């Protein structure tokens with residue numbers, strides 16, 4: 155009796171993943187268009203690179219467990235807002251807010267939530283601007299609102315975030331306090347450099 159349920163669950167799961175992949179495709183195209191338009195109108199495109207990923211099954215399960223939720227497709231939709239994840243990389247901190255404003259002004263994209271870790275960094279030193287958006291994705295002749303997380307940060311912060319993620323974000327207990335302190339110092343140096351370069355650009 156368990157098998158048909160499992161098969162239904164998997165079909166539902168795969169259908170959900172199709173939507174998240176669709177959201178990434180839509181959002182990638184939107185960001186490319188925004189960048190080209192900015193280049194055309196202002197002779198400056200604040201978007202340097204766009205990257206995307208679908209969250210791994212293990213990471214989805216870990217997040218639901220952390221939130222004390224059962225592993226169901228409905229709970230993934232409700233409580234895991236970054237299954238479709240995008241990173242928008244830029245040169246400096248002013249561009250972060252420029253890009254966030256560009257996304258906020260899109261008529262067909264709804265911004266559901268924003269977290270300003272640029273202004274209010276995480277304990278780790280992580281600085282970034284996070285937006286949870288709802289993107290309409292066409293499926294079976296209907297537009298289905300689908301969530302995606304957009305992280306906007308500088309190229310320099312991205313190098314730091316990848317290293318910190320590898321070293322400690324997923325297994326903080328195994329990294330010494332000294333290493334965590336040094337990572338935070340590196341994040342502060344990056345913030346200093348990002349600000350300094352912004353100032354030089356504005357001269």
Ligand code: 0O2
Pocket residue numbers: 209213217233234235236269276278279280284305314315316318319323
């Ligand atoms: P993965 O493997 O990238 O998917 P919430 O969903 O709001 O309840 P969450 O997910 O902690 O809680 O939200 P938040 O803080 O916006 O973090 C979302 C993502 O930002 C994380 O995804 C990381 O990719 C990244 N991130 C957040 N904090 C840090 C940090 O201190 N260091 C680094 N390197 N990255 C960070 P996941 O799901 O944790 O991981």
